[in-house]
Amino acid sequence: MIGALNGAKQKGQLKTEAWPLVSLDSPKRPEWGDLASTVAMSLAASEQRAPHDIAQIIIDNLTQREQLFDRVEIVRPGFLNLTVKPAIWQEVLREIEAEGAGYGRADLGKHQRVLVEYVSANPTGPLHVGHGRGAAVGQAVANMLKAVGYDVVSEYYINDAGRQMKLLGASVYARYEQLSNRPVEFPAEGYHGSYITAVAERVKQQIGPELAGRPAVEVEERCRTFANQELLNLIREDLKSFGIEFESWFSEASLVNSGAVQRVLDELQSQQFLFEQEGAWWFRSSAFGDEKDRVVRKQDGEYTYLASDIAYHRDKLQRGFDLLIDVWGADHHGYIPRMQAVVQAYGHPKDRLQVVLVQMVNLLRGGKKVEMSKRAGEFITMREVIDEVGADAAKFFFLMRDSDSHLDFDLELAKQRSSDNPVYYVQYAHARIASLWRVATARGIACPLPSQTNLAVLTDQDELGLIRKLSAYPSVLQGSATAYEPHRMTYYLQQLAGLLHTFYNKHRILPPAADRDLLMAAPDGVVSTDEPQKEALSPERTAARLALMSGVQQVLRNGLKALGISAPEQM
Protein backbone atom coordinates (compact mmCIF):
# COMPACT_ATOMS: atom_id res chain seq x y z
CA MET A 1 0.00 0.00 0.00
CA ILE A 2 2.79 2.35 0.97
CA GLY A 3 4.55 1.21 -2.15
CA ALA A 4 1.56 2.17 -4.21
CA LEU A 5 1.42 5.60 -2.61
CA ASN A 6 5.10 6.24 -3.17
CA GLY A 7 4.82 5.01 -6.72
CA ALA A 8 2.00 7.42 -7.36
CA LYS A 9 3.93 10.24 -5.83
CA GLN A 10 6.96 9.59 -7.98
CA LYS A 11 4.79 9.77 -11.01
CA GLY A 12 3.43 13.04 -9.74
CA GLN A 13 -0.06 11.70 -9.35
CA LEU A 14 -0.16 12.53 -5.68
CA LYS A 15 1.44 15.51 -4.02
CA THR A 16 0.95 15.11 -0.27
CA GLU A 17 4.28 15.16 1.53
CA ALA A 18 3.64 13.10 4.64
CA TRP A 19 1.33 10.14 4.42
CA PRO A 20 -1.32 9.81 7.05
CA LEU A 21 -1.32 6.61 9.00
CA VAL A 22 -1.91 3.98 6.39
CA SER A 23 -4.15 1.51 8.12
CA LEU A 24 -5.56 -1.74 6.92
CA ASP A 25 -8.55 -2.82 8.93
CA SER A 26 -10.53 -5.96 8.65
CA PRO A 27 -13.93 -4.75 7.63
CA LYS A 28 -17.10 -5.58 9.45
CA ARG A 29 -18.98 -7.12 6.57
CA PRO A 30 -17.75 -10.00 4.46
CA GLU A 31 -18.75 -8.38 1.19
CA TRP A 32 -16.27 -5.63 1.94
CA GLY A 33 -13.45 -8.05 1.47
CA ASP A 34 -10.64 -9.07 3.80
CA LEU A 35 -8.85 -5.79 4.17
CA ALA A 36 -10.05 -2.25 3.95
CA SER A 37 -8.33 1.07 3.96
CA THR A 38 -9.52 4.61 4.41
CA VAL A 39 -6.33 6.29 3.20
CA ALA A 40 -7.99 7.72 0.15
CA MET A 41 -10.45 9.62 2.29
CA SER A 42 -7.79 10.84 4.67
CA LEU A 43 -5.83 12.15 1.72
CA ALA A 44 -8.78 13.85 0.11
CA ALA A 45 -8.30 17.09 2.00
CA SER A 46 -4.59 17.55 1.37
CA GLU A 47 -4.86 16.37 -2.22
CA GLN A 48 -7.93 18.45 -2.87
CA ARG A 49 -9.37 15.72 -5.00
CA ALA A 50 -12.24 13.32 -4.71
CA PRO A 51 -11.42 10.31 -2.52
CA HIS A 52 -12.60 8.05 -5.28
CA ASP A 53 -9.97 9.36 -7.70
CA ILE A 54 -7.25 8.95 -5.14
CA ALA A 55 -8.33 5.40 -4.44
CA GLN A 56 -8.15 4.69 -8.15
CA ILE A 57 -4.63 6.06 -8.31
CA ILE A 58 -3.61 3.82 -5.42
CA ILE A 59 -5.08 0.78 -7.08
CA ASP A 60 -3.30 1.54 -10.32
CA ASN A 61 -0.04 1.64 -8.46
CA LEU A 62 -0.49 -1.53 -6.45
CA THR A 63 2.37 -3.87 -7.09
CA GLN A 64 1.78 -7.61 -7.21
CA ARG A 65 -1.90 -6.95 -7.43
CA GLU A 66 -2.53 -10.10 -9.42
CA GLN A 67 -0.56 -12.32 -7.08
CA LEU A 68 -2.10 -11.04 -3.88
CA PHE A 69 -5.67 -10.08 -4.51
CA ASP A 70 -8.76 -11.64 -5.98
CA ARG A 71 -10.75 -8.46 -5.88
CA VAL A 72 -9.89 -4.82 -5.44
CA GLU A 73 -12.66 -2.29 -5.35
CA ILE A 74 -13.59 1.20 -4.38
CA VAL A 75 -16.80 1.74 -2.50
CA ARG A 76 -18.90 4.86 -2.08
CA PRO A 77 -17.03 7.69 -0.40
CA GLY A 78 -13.63 6.16 -0.97
CA PHE A 79 -13.19 2.91 0.87
CA LEU A 80 -10.66 0.62 -0.63
CA ASN A 81 -11.70 -2.97 -0.22
CA LEU A 82 -9.32 -5.79 -0.93
CA THR A 83 -10.05 -9.46 -1.14
CA VAL A 84 -6.97 -11.51 -0.57
CA LYS A 85 -6.36 -14.69 -2.55
CA PRO A 86 -7.02 -17.90 -0.61
CA ALA A 87 -3.45 -18.99 -1.25
CA ILE A 88 -2.23 -16.10 0.88
CA TRP A 89 -4.50 -17.12 3.72
CA GLN A 90 -3.45 -20.73 3.45
CA GLU A 91 0.11 -19.66 4.09
CA VAL A 92 -0.95 -18.52 7.56
CA LEU A 93 -1.36 -22.17 8.59
CA ARG A 94 2.17 -22.99 7.52
CA GLU A 95 3.40 -20.00 9.44
CA ILE A 96 1.61 -21.14 12.58
CA GLU A 97 3.04 -24.61 12.16
CA ALA A 98 6.55 -23.25 11.68
CA GLU A 99 6.39 -20.95 14.68
CA GLY A 100 4.33 -23.14 16.97
CA ALA A 101 4.27 -21.79 20.50
CA GLY A 102 6.09 -18.76 19.14
CA TYR A 103 3.31 -17.80 16.74
CA GLY A 104 2.26 -14.27 17.56
CA ARG A 105 5.49 -13.35 19.25
CA ALA A 106 7.16 -10.14 18.23
CA ASP A 107 10.13 -8.02 18.99
CA LEU A 108 8.35 -4.81 19.89
CA GLY A 109 10.17 -4.62 23.20
CA LYS A 110 13.65 -4.97 21.73
CA HIS A 111 14.75 -6.52 25.02
CA GLN A 112 13.89 -3.45 27.03
CA ARG A 113 13.79 -4.39 30.68
CA VAL A 114 10.44 -4.15 32.40
CA LEU A 115 9.57 -4.65 36.04
CA VAL A 116 5.98 -5.63 36.65
CA GLU A 117 5.05 -5.27 40.29
CA TYR A 118 1.72 -6.68 41.39
CA VAL A 119 -0.36 -7.99 44.28
CA SER A 120 2.05 -6.56 46.88
CA ALA A 121 -0.44 -7.07 49.69
CA ASN A 122 0.47 -6.52 53.34
CA PRO A 123 1.30 -9.82 54.99
CA THR A 124 -1.43 -9.11 57.51
CA GLY A 125 -3.96 -11.64 56.29
CA PRO A 126 -4.93 -13.95 53.48
CA LEU A 127 -5.34 -12.58 49.98
CA HIS A 128 -8.87 -11.63 49.08
CA VAL A 129 -10.71 -11.60 45.80
CA GLY A 130 -9.45 -8.20 44.75
CA HIS A 131 -5.86 -9.40 45.10
CA GLY A 132 -6.82 -12.31 42.89
CA ARG A 133 -7.83 -9.99 40.11
CA GLY A 134 -4.63 -8.01 40.50
CA ALA A 135 -2.66 -11.24 40.39
CA ALA A 136 -4.35 -12.40 37.22
CA VAL A 137 -3.88 -9.05 35.52
CA GLY A 138 -0.26 -8.70 36.59
CA GLN A 139 0.66 -12.16 35.45
CA ALA A 140 -1.09 -11.76 32.11
CA VAL A 141 0.51 -8.40 31.43
CA ALA A 142 3.93 -9.78 32.35
CA ASN A 143 3.49 -12.86 30.17
CA MET A 144 2.25 -10.93 27.19
CA LEU A 145 5.02 -8.38 27.39
CA LYS A 146 7.50 -11.23 27.42
CA ALA A 147 5.85 -12.63 24.34
CA VAL A 148 6.30 -9.38 22.44
CA GLY A 149 9.96 -9.01 23.19
CA TYR A 150 10.37 -7.35 26.55
CA ASP A 151 12.66 -8.71 29.24
CA VAL A 152 10.23 -8.90 32.10
CA VAL A 153 10.75 -9.44 35.80
CA SER A 154 7.70 -9.84 38.01
CA GLU A 155 8.01 -8.74 41.58
CA TYR A 156 6.01 -8.78 44.80
CA TYR A 157 6.63 -5.87 47.14
CA ILE A 158 6.13 -7.02 50.70
CA ASN A 159 4.75 -4.22 52.83
CA ASP A 160 6.25 -5.63 55.97
CA ALA A 161 7.13 -2.41 57.74
CA GLY A 162 5.16 0.25 59.52
CA ARG A 163 1.93 0.59 61.35
CA GLN A 164 0.00 -2.27 59.83
CA MET A 165 2.63 -4.75 60.89
CA LYS A 166 2.62 -3.35 64.40
CA LEU A 167 -1.12 -3.80 64.53
CA LEU A 168 -0.74 -7.32 63.27
CA GLY A 169 1.77 -8.10 66.00
CA ALA A 170 -0.44 -6.53 68.65
CA SER A 171 -3.49 -8.46 67.41
CA VAL A 172 -1.72 -11.80 67.49
CA TYR A 173 -0.21 -10.95 70.84
CA ALA A 174 -3.64 -10.17 72.29
CA ARG A 175 -5.05 -13.47 71.02
CA TYR A 176 -2.02 -15.31 72.30
CA GLU A 177 -2.45 -13.93 75.78
CA GLN A 178 -6.14 -14.77 75.66
CA LEU A 179 -5.27 -18.37 74.87
CA SER A 180 -3.25 -18.42 78.04
CA ASN A 181 -6.08 -16.88 80.03
CA ARG A 182 -4.24 -13.61 80.45
CA PRO A 183 -6.63 -11.28 78.74
CA VAL A 184 -5.12 -8.06 77.41
CA GLU A 185 -6.88 -5.29 75.60
CA PHE A 186 -7.36 -5.96 71.92
CA PRO A 187 -5.85 -3.15 69.80
CA ALA A 188 -8.42 -0.65 68.64
CA GLU A 189 -7.81 -1.08 64.93
CA GLY A 190 -6.46 -4.61 65.17
CA TYR A 191 -7.20 -7.49 62.86
CA HIS A 192 -10.22 -9.50 63.88
CA GLY A 193 -10.12 -12.39 61.42
CA SER A 194 -10.18 -15.91 62.78
CA TYR A 195 -6.83 -16.53 61.08
CA ILE A 196 -5.28 -14.28 63.74
CA THR A 197 -6.34 -16.68 66.47
CA ALA A 198 -5.04 -19.55 64.36
CA VAL A 199 -1.65 -17.88 64.15
CA ALA A 200 -1.71 -17.22 67.89
CA GLU A 201 -2.33 -20.91 68.47
CA ARG A 202 0.71 -21.82 66.42
CA VAL A 203 2.74 -19.25 68.31
CA LYS A 204 1.74 -20.99 71.50
CA GLN A 205 2.53 -24.45 70.20
CA GLN A 206 5.81 -23.66 68.52
CA ILE A 207 7.46 -20.98 70.61
CA GLY A 208 5.22 -20.79 73.66
CA PRO A 209 7.74 -22.37 76.04
CA GLU A 210 10.54 -19.98 75.15
CA LEU A 211 8.21 -17.00 75.47
CA ALA A 212 7.21 -17.89 78.99
CA GLY A 213 8.26 -15.22 81.44
CA ARG A 214 9.62 -12.87 78.78
CA PRO A 215 8.66 -9.19 78.89
CA ALA A 216 5.46 -8.26 77.06
CA VAL A 217 7.29 -6.05 74.55
CA GLU A 218 9.47 -8.93 73.53
CA VAL A 219 6.58 -11.36 73.26
CA GLU A 220 4.66 -8.93 71.10
CA GLU A 221 7.72 -8.48 68.92
CA ARG A 222 8.06 -12.24 68.50
CA CYS A 223 4.37 -12.51 67.69
CA ARG A 224 4.82 -9.97 64.96
CA THR A 225 7.74 -11.61 63.25
CA PHE A 226 6.12 -15.00 63.63
CA ALA A 227 2.86 -13.78 62.13
CA ASN A 228 4.71 -12.02 59.35
CA GLN A 229 6.42 -15.26 58.35
CA GLU A 230 3.25 -17.32 58.67
CA LEU A 231 1.10 -15.00 56.64
CA LEU A 232 3.72 -14.46 54.00
CA ASN A 233 3.97 -18.21 53.57
CA LEU A 234 0.22 -18.38 53.35
CA ILE A 235 0.23 -15.75 50.64
CA ARG A 236 2.94 -17.56 48.72
CA GLU A 237 0.96 -20.79 48.87
CA ASP A 238 -2.23 -19.08 47.79
CA LEU A 239 -0.45 -17.57 44.84
CA LYS A 240 1.13 -20.87 44.01
CA SER A 241 -2.19 -22.62 43.90
CA PHE A 242 -3.40 -19.82 41.68
CA GLY A 243 -0.56 -20.70 39.33
CA ILE A 244 1.42 -17.56 39.96
CA GLU A 245 5.14 -17.46 40.64
CA PHE A 246 7.08 -14.29 41.22
CA GLU A 247 10.66 -14.02 40.07
CA SER A 248 11.40 -11.63 42.86
CA TRP A 249 10.13 -10.77 46.35
CA PHE A 250 11.13 -7.41 47.71
CA SER A 251 10.81 -6.52 51.38
CA GLU A 252 9.94 -3.03 52.52
CA ALA A 253 11.46 -3.76 55.92
CA SER A 254 14.76 -4.50 54.24
CA LEU A 255 14.78 -0.96 52.87
CA VAL A 256 14.03 0.55 56.23
CA ASN A 257 16.42 -1.63 58.20
CA SER A 258 19.34 -1.14 55.86
CA GLY A 259 18.94 2.62 56.17
CA ALA A 260 18.17 2.89 52.49
CA VAL A 261 15.09 4.94 53.14
CA GLN A 262 17.02 7.52 55.12
CA ARG A 263 19.81 7.60 52.53
CA VAL A 264 17.32 8.24 49.79
CA LEU A 265 15.74 11.06 51.78
CA ASP A 266 19.15 12.60 52.45
CA GLU A 267 19.92 12.39 48.78
CA LEU A 268 16.66 14.08 47.82
CA GLN A 269 17.27 16.74 50.40
CA SER A 270 20.67 17.55 48.99
CA GLN A 271 18.98 17.99 45.63
CA GLN A 272 16.46 20.42 47.12
CA PHE A 273 13.55 18.06 46.55
CA LEU A 274 12.84 17.90 50.28
CA PHE A 275 12.04 20.62 52.78
CA GLU A 276 11.15 20.83 56.44
CA GLN A 277 7.98 22.41 57.69
CA GLU A 278 6.18 22.19 61.02
CA GLY A 279 8.54 19.52 62.16
CA ALA A 280 7.84 17.20 59.23
CA TRP A 281 9.78 16.54 56.06
CA TRP A 282 8.03 17.07 52.76
CA PHE A 283 8.71 15.87 49.23
CA ARG A 284 8.34 18.67 46.71
CA SER A 285 6.13 16.63 44.40
CA SER A 286 4.23 19.73 43.29
CA ALA A 287 7.33 20.64 41.29
CA PHE A 288 6.55 17.65 39.08
CA GLY A 289 2.86 18.07 38.49
CA ASP A 290 1.40 16.70 41.72
CA GLU A 291 -1.27 18.95 43.17
CA LYS A 292 0.57 19.41 46.44
CA ASP A 293 3.66 18.42 48.37
CA ARG A 294 3.67 15.24 50.42
CA VAL A 295 4.99 14.30 53.82
CA VAL A 296 7.71 11.68 53.85
CA ARG A 297 8.73 11.87 57.48
CA LYS A 298 6.26 12.72 60.16
CA GLN A 299 6.70 14.98 63.16
CA ASP A 300 7.16 11.91 65.33
CA GLY A 301 10.09 10.82 63.19
CA GLU A 302 8.31 7.91 61.54
CA TYR A 303 8.52 7.50 57.79
CA THR A 304 5.34 7.60 55.79
CA TYR A 305 4.42 4.92 53.33
CA LEU A 306 5.54 7.29 50.59
CA ALA A 307 9.07 7.42 51.97
CA SER A 308 9.67 3.73 51.50
CA ASP A 309 7.86 3.84 48.20
CA ILE A 310 10.30 6.45 47.02
CA ALA A 311 13.19 4.29 48.14
CA TYR A 312 11.63 1.28 46.51
CA HIS A 313 11.08 2.93 43.15
CA ARG A 314 14.51 4.47 43.34
CA ASP A 315 15.80 0.94 43.76
CA LYS A 316 13.83 -0.29 40.78
CA LEU A 317 15.24 2.47 38.60
CA GLN A 318 18.76 1.77 39.82
CA ARG A 319 18.36 -1.84 38.91
CA GLY A 320 18.24 -0.56 35.36
CA PHE A 321 14.66 -1.13 34.31
CA ASP A 322 13.53 0.85 31.31
CA LEU A 323 9.92 0.60 32.28
CA LEU A 324 8.18 0.16 35.62
CA ILE A 325 4.66 -1.19 35.66
CA ASP A 326 2.75 -1.11 38.95
CA VAL A 327 -0.56 -2.90 39.26
CA TRP A 328 -2.63 -1.13 41.89
CA GLY A 329 -6.10 -1.22 43.31
CA ALA A 330 -8.06 1.56 41.68
CA ASP A 331 -8.66 3.25 45.02
CA HIS A 332 -5.00 4.24 44.95
CA HIS A 333 -5.28 6.20 41.74
CA GLY A 334 -4.67 9.44 43.59
CA TYR A 335 -1.15 8.15 44.21
CA ILE A 336 -0.14 8.14 40.58
CA PRO A 337 0.93 11.80 40.29
CA ARG A 338 3.16 11.63 43.34
CA MET A 339 4.87 8.44 42.24
CA GLN A 340 5.39 9.84 38.79
CA ALA A 341 6.84 12.89 40.51
CA VAL A 342 9.33 10.57 42.17
CA VAL A 343 10.35 9.13 38.85
CA GLN A 344 10.84 12.62 37.48
CA ALA A 345 12.84 13.72 40.48
CA TYR A 346 15.26 11.01 39.50
CA GLY A 347 15.53 12.49 36.05
CA HIS A 348 13.30 10.15 34.11
CA PRO A 349 10.24 10.93 32.05
CA LYS A 350 7.12 10.33 34.09
CA ASP A 351 5.78 7.70 31.73
CA ARG A 352 8.63 5.44 32.69
CA LEU A 353 6.23 4.46 35.44
CA GLN A 354 2.96 3.04 34.18
CA VAL A 355 0.21 2.22 36.63
CA VAL A 356 -2.40 -0.36 35.74
CA LEU A 357 -5.46 0.17 37.88
CA VAL A 358 -7.57 -2.77 38.91
CA GLN A 359 -11.13 -2.08 39.92
CA MET A 360 -13.29 -3.78 42.48
CA VAL A 361 -14.65 -7.27 42.08
CA ASN A 362 -18.32 -7.72 42.80
CA LEU A 363 -18.84 -11.31 43.88
CA LEU A 364 -22.17 -12.82 42.97
CA ARG A 365 -23.70 -16.18 43.52
CA GLY A 366 -26.49 -17.03 41.14
CA GLY A 367 -26.98 -13.37 40.34
CA LYS A 368 -27.16 -12.31 43.99
CA LYS A 369 -24.50 -10.24 45.60
CA VAL A 370 -22.20 -11.88 48.15
CA GLU A 371 -21.87 -9.48 51.03
CA MET A 372 -18.43 -8.84 52.40
CA SER A 373 -17.35 -6.78 55.31
CA LYS A 374 -13.68 -6.27 55.63
CA ARG A 375 -14.07 -4.48 58.92
CA ALA A 376 -15.49 -7.55 60.63
CA GLY A 377 -12.82 -9.63 58.97
CA GLU A 378 -15.44 -11.34 56.86
CA PHE A 379 -14.27 -11.28 53.32
CA ILE A 380 -14.13 -13.93 50.67
CA THR A 381 -10.54 -14.97 50.25
CA MET A 382 -8.84 -15.68 46.99
CA ARG A 383 -8.34 -19.25 48.14
CA GLU A 384 -12.03 -19.79 48.67
CA VAL A 385 -12.69 -18.65 45.13
CA ILE A 386 -9.97 -20.87 43.69
CA ASP A 387 -11.17 -23.85 45.69
CA GLU A 388 -14.69 -23.31 44.52
CA VAL A 389 -14.32 -22.52 40.83
CA GLY A 390 -10.75 -23.48 40.00
CA ALA A 391 -7.76 -21.35 39.10
CA ASP A 392 -8.44 -21.33 35.35
CA ALA A 393 -12.01 -20.14 35.64
CA ALA A 394 -11.09 -17.53 38.22
CA LYS A 395 -8.32 -16.14 36.04
CA PHE A 396 -10.45 -16.03 32.94
CA PHE A 397 -13.22 -14.18 34.76
CA PHE A 398 -10.76 -11.73 36.27
CA LEU A 399 -9.42 -11.02 32.79
CA MET A 400 -12.67 -10.74 30.91
CA ARG A 401 -13.18 -7.04 31.48
CA ASP A 402 -11.03 -4.00 31.21
CA SER A 403 -9.16 -4.05 34.51
CA ASP A 404 -10.14 -0.43 35.09
CA SER A 405 -13.84 -1.23 35.25
CA HIS A 406 -15.83 -2.99 37.91
CA LEU A 407 -16.23 -6.70 37.50
CA ASP A 408 -19.21 -8.85 38.28
CA PHE A 409 -17.96 -12.32 39.09
CA ASP A 410 -20.67 -14.91 39.44
CA LEU A 411 -19.36 -17.96 41.28
CA GLU A 412 -22.20 -20.16 40.06
CA LEU A 413 -21.57 -19.20 36.46
CA ALA A 414 -17.84 -19.76 36.78
CA LYS A 415 -18.52 -23.31 37.96
CA GLN A 416 -21.03 -24.14 35.28
CA ARG A 417 -19.97 -26.65 32.69
CA SER A 418 -21.86 -25.20 29.78
CA SER A 419 -21.49 -22.81 26.90
CA ASP A 420 -22.75 -20.09 29.20
CA ASN A 421 -19.44 -20.24 30.92
CA PRO A 422 -16.85 -18.51 28.75
CA VAL A 423 -13.92 -20.33 30.32
CA TYR A 424 -15.19 -23.75 29.42
CA TYR A 425 -16.32 -22.47 26.09
CA VAL A 426 -12.77 -21.59 25.13
CA GLN A 427 -11.09 -24.53 26.79
CA TYR A 428 -13.60 -26.89 25.26
CA ALA A 429 -12.71 -25.65 21.80
CA HIS A 430 -9.13 -26.69 22.47
CA ALA A 431 -10.16 -30.04 23.95
CA ARG A 432 -12.47 -30.76 21.05
CA ILE A 433 -9.62 -30.48 18.61
CA ALA A 434 -7.46 -32.63 20.85
CA SER A 435 -10.22 -35.19 20.69
CA LEU A 436 -10.02 -35.17 16.89
CA TRP A 437 -6.42 -36.30 17.08
CA ARG A 438 -7.39 -39.14 19.38
CA VAL A 439 -10.16 -40.31 17.08
CA ALA A 440 -7.97 -39.94 14.02
CA THR A 441 -5.26 -42.01 15.64
CA ALA A 442 -7.72 -44.65 16.72
CA ARG A 443 -9.05 -44.96 13.20
CA GLY A 444 -5.66 -44.88 11.61
CA ILE A 445 -6.26 -41.63 9.78
CA ALA A 446 -3.07 -39.83 8.94
CA CYS A 447 -2.56 -36.34 10.35
CA PRO A 448 0.15 -34.85 8.17
CA LEU A 449 1.72 -31.54 9.08
CA PRO A 450 0.34 -28.50 7.29
CA SER A 451 3.62 -28.22 5.44
CA GLN A 452 2.99 -31.64 3.94
CA THR A 453 -0.60 -30.98 3.11
CA ASN A 454 -2.26 -29.51 0.07
CA LEU A 455 -3.94 -26.54 1.67
CA ALA A 456 -5.28 -25.25 -1.62
CA VAL A 457 -8.53 -27.12 -1.02
CA LEU A 458 -9.34 -24.79 1.87
CA THR A 459 -11.49 -22.40 -0.10
CA ASP A 460 -14.76 -22.53 1.78
CA GLN A 461 -15.78 -19.25 3.44
CA ASP A 462 -15.95 -20.94 6.85
CA GLU A 463 -12.47 -22.30 6.40
CA LEU A 464 -11.07 -18.99 5.26
CA GLY A 465 -12.95 -17.21 8.02
CA LEU A 466 -11.17 -19.28 10.63
CA ILE A 467 -7.82 -18.61 9.04
CA ARG A 468 -8.50 -14.89 8.91
CA LYS A 469 -9.20 -14.98 12.61
CA LEU A 470 -5.99 -16.89 13.22
CA SER A 471 -4.03 -14.34 11.24
CA ALA A 472 -5.28 -11.61 13.58
CA TYR A 473 -3.74 -13.28 16.62
CA PRO A 474 -0.34 -11.57 16.48
CA SER A 475 -1.84 -8.10 16.37
CA VAL A 476 -4.26 -8.94 19.17
CA LEU A 477 -1.39 -10.17 21.31
CA GLN A 478 0.68 -7.12 20.56
CA GLY A 479 -2.15 -4.68 21.17
CA SER A 480 -3.23 -6.42 24.32
CA ALA A 481 0.33 -6.47 25.67
CA THR A 482 1.33 -2.91 24.92
CA ALA A 483 -1.95 -1.45 26.13
CA TYR A 484 -1.74 -3.60 29.29
CA GLU A 485 -5.23 -4.83 28.49
CA PRO A 486 -5.51 -8.60 28.82
CA HIS A 487 -9.26 -8.47 28.27
CA ARG A 488 -8.66 -7.99 24.57
CA MET A 489 -7.13 -11.43 24.52
CA THR A 490 -9.96 -13.12 26.41
CA TYR A 491 -12.38 -11.45 24.04
CA TYR A 492 -10.46 -12.67 21.02
CA LEU A 493 -10.25 -16.21 22.35
CA GLN A 494 -13.99 -16.30 22.87
CA GLN A 495 -14.53 -15.23 19.29
CA LEU A 496 -12.09 -17.75 17.92
CA ALA A 497 -13.63 -20.52 20.02
CA GLY A 498 -17.04 -19.47 18.71
CA LEU A 499 -15.90 -19.80 15.12
CA LEU A 500 -14.43 -23.19 15.89
CA HIS A 501 -17.60 -24.52 17.50
CA THR A 502 -19.70 -23.26 14.61
CA PHE A 503 -17.35 -24.85 12.12
CA TYR A 504 -17.26 -28.09 14.04
CA ASN A 505 -21.00 -28.26 14.09
CA LYS A 506 -21.47 -27.39 10.47
CA HIS A 507 -18.68 -29.32 8.84
CA ARG A 508 -17.06 -32.67 9.23
CA ILE A 509 -13.36 -32.84 9.65
CA LEU A 510 -12.77 -36.58 9.79
CA PRO A 511 -14.64 -38.83 7.39
CA PRO A 512 -17.65 -40.38 9.07
CA ALA A 513 -16.88 -43.63 10.79
CA ALA A 514 -20.34 -44.52 9.63
CA ASP A 515 -19.30 -45.99 6.27
CA ARG A 516 -18.36 -49.23 7.86
CA ASP A 517 -20.78 -49.11 10.75
CA LEU A 518 -23.71 -48.34 8.53
CA LEU A 519 -22.95 -51.24 6.23
CA MET A 520 -22.94 -53.51 9.21
CA ALA A 521 -26.08 -51.96 10.53
CA ALA A 522 -27.87 -52.53 7.28
CA PRO A 523 -28.03 -56.28 6.72
CA ASP A 524 -30.46 -55.96 3.88
CA GLY A 525 -27.89 -54.06 1.90
CA VAL A 526 -29.65 -50.75 2.13
CA VAL A 527 -27.06 -48.23 3.09
CA SER A 528 -28.32 -45.23 4.95
CA THR A 529 -28.15 -42.15 2.83
CA ASP A 530 -28.16 -39.70 5.69
CA GLU A 531 -24.51 -39.45 6.21
CA PRO A 532 -22.80 -38.65 2.94
CA GLN A 533 -25.26 -35.94 2.02
CA LYS A 534 -23.85 -33.55 4.48
CA GLU A 535 -20.60 -33.02 2.73
CA ALA A 536 -18.33 -34.94 0.45
CA LEU A 537 -15.06 -35.30 2.26
CA SER A 538 -12.04 -36.39 0.28
CA PRO A 539 -8.97 -37.61 2.15
CA GLU A 540 -7.25 -34.52 0.83
CA ARG A 541 -9.83 -32.26 2.37
CA THR A 542 -9.69 -34.14 5.64
CA ALA A 543 -5.97 -33.60 5.74
CA ALA A 544 -6.34 -29.93 4.95
CA ARG A 545 -9.00 -29.45 7.60
CA LEU A 546 -6.90 -31.25 10.14
CA ALA A 547 -4.15 -28.80 9.31
CA LEU A 548 -6.61 -25.99 9.86
CA MET A 549 -7.64 -27.48 13.20
CA SER A 550 -4.04 -27.77 14.19
CA GLY A 551 -3.63 -24.05 13.58
CA VAL A 552 -6.71 -23.20 15.62
CA GLN A 553 -5.56 -25.37 18.44
CA GLN A 554 -2.11 -23.82 18.45
CA VAL A 555 -3.50 -20.30 18.63
CA LEU A 556 -5.97 -21.19 21.38
CA ARG A 557 -3.14 -22.74 23.32
CA ASN A 558 -0.84 -19.76 22.81
CA GLY A 559 -3.53 -17.31 23.83
CA LEU A 560 -4.56 -19.22 26.94
CA LYS A 561 -0.96 -19.67 27.92
CA ALA A 562 -0.35 -15.95 27.59
CA LEU A 563 -3.12 -15.42 30.10
CA GLY A 564 -1.75 -18.05 32.44
CA ILE A 565 -4.66 -20.40 31.78
CA SER A 566 -4.35 -24.06 30.94
CA ALA A 567 -5.36 -25.58 27.62
CA PRO A 568 -6.78 -29.00 28.49
CA GLU A 569 -6.55 -31.96 26.10
CA GLN A 570 -9.69 -33.45 27.49
CA MET A 571 -12.68 -32.21 29.39
Added chain:
RNA sequence: GCGCCCGUAGCUCAGUCGGAUAGAGCAUCAGCCUUCUAAGCUGAGGGUCGUUGGUUCGAUUCCAACCGGGCGCACCA
Protein backbone atom coordinates in the same frame (compact mmCIF):
# COMPACT_ATOMS: atom_id res chain seq x y z
C1' G B 1 -15.52 22.20 45.97
C1' C B 2 -11.14 20.16 43.09
C1' G B 3 -9.04 15.84 40.47
C1' C B 4 -9.36 10.91 38.05
C1' C B 5 -12.56 7.01 35.93
C1' C B 6 -17.26 5.62 33.94
C1' G B 7 -22.38 6.19 31.22
C1' U B 8 -23.36 1.61 24.50
C1' A B 9 -29.72 -3.73 23.89
C1' G B 10 -33.83 -5.78 29.81
C1' C B 11 -28.68 -7.40 32.41
C1' U B 12 -23.07 -7.71 32.08
C1' C B 13 -19.91 -5.62 28.72
C1' A B 14 -16.57 -5.29 23.70
C1' G B 15 -15.86 -1.55 20.15
C1' U B 16 -7.89 -0.36 18.55
C1' C B 17 -5.83 5.14 14.85
C1' G B 18 -12.56 9.20 13.86
C1' G B 19 -15.10 5.49 8.84
C1' A B 20 -19.63 1.91 5.78
C1' U B 21 -26.08 -0.91 8.11
C1' A B 22 -22.99 -0.02 16.34
C1' G B 23 -21.32 -5.92 18.17
C1' A B 24 -20.90 -10.28 21.84
C1' G B 25 -22.57 -13.07 25.98
C1' C B 26 -26.60 -13.63 29.38
C1' A B 27 -31.89 -13.41 29.70
C1' U B 28 -36.55 -14.23 26.42
C1' C B 29 -38.75 -16.94 22.33
C1' A B 30 -38.42 -20.89 18.31
C1' G B 31 -35.41 -25.03 16.67
C1' C B 32 -30.95 -28.88 16.30
C1' C B 33 -27.99 -35.03 19.31
C1' U B 34 -28.17 -42.91 15.51
C1' U B 35 -22.70 -38.77 13.29
C1' C B 36 -15.42 -36.18 15.01
C1' U B 37 -17.19 -34.56 22.94
C1' A B 38 -24.68 -31.13 23.14
C1' A B 39 -19.16 -28.54 28.33
C1' G B 40 -21.83 -27.65 21.40
C1' C B 41 -24.84 -25.32 17.22
C1' U B 42 -28.87 -22.45 14.26
C1' G B 43 -32.61 -18.62 14.03
C1' A B 44 -35.78 -14.37 16.01
C1' G B 45 -36.93 -10.05 18.69
C1' G B 46 -34.33 -6.19 21.37
C1' G B 47 -30.56 0.61 20.48
C1' U B 48 -32.08 8.49 20.70
C1' C B 49 -24.23 4.94 21.96
C1' G B 50 -26.46 9.88 29.16
C1' U B 51 -28.01 15.18 27.17
C1' U B 52 -26.80 19.55 24.33
C1' G B 53 -23.51 22.07 21.43
C1' G B 54 -18.65 22.20 18.61
C1' U B 55 -14.62 20.27 15.13
C1' U B 56 -14.99 17.08 10.54
C1' C B 57 -16.64 14.94 4.01
C1' G B 58 -17.83 11.56 8.21
C1' A B 59 -18.33 11.29 15.67
C1' U B 60 -20.05 5.71 20.05
C1' U B 61 -14.84 7.48 19.20
C1' C B 62 -11.99 14.04 19.51
C1' C B 63 -13.35 19.00 22.28
C1' A B 64 -16.67 21.92 25.73
C1' A B 65 -20.72 22.36 28.99
C1' C B 66 -24.40 19.94 31.65
C1' C B 67 -26.93 15.47 33.95
C1' G B 68 -26.17 10.75 36.44
C1' G B 69 -22.79 7.04 38.98
C1' G B 70 -17.93 5.42 41.23
C1' C B 71 -13.30 6.64 43.48
C1' G B 72 -9.68 9.88 45.46
C1' C B 73 -8.43 14.55 47.84
C1' A B 74 -3.99 12.38 55.57
C1' C B 75 1.89 13.99 59.28
C1' C B 76 -3.33 6.12 57.03
C1' A B 77 -1.67 2.10 54.28
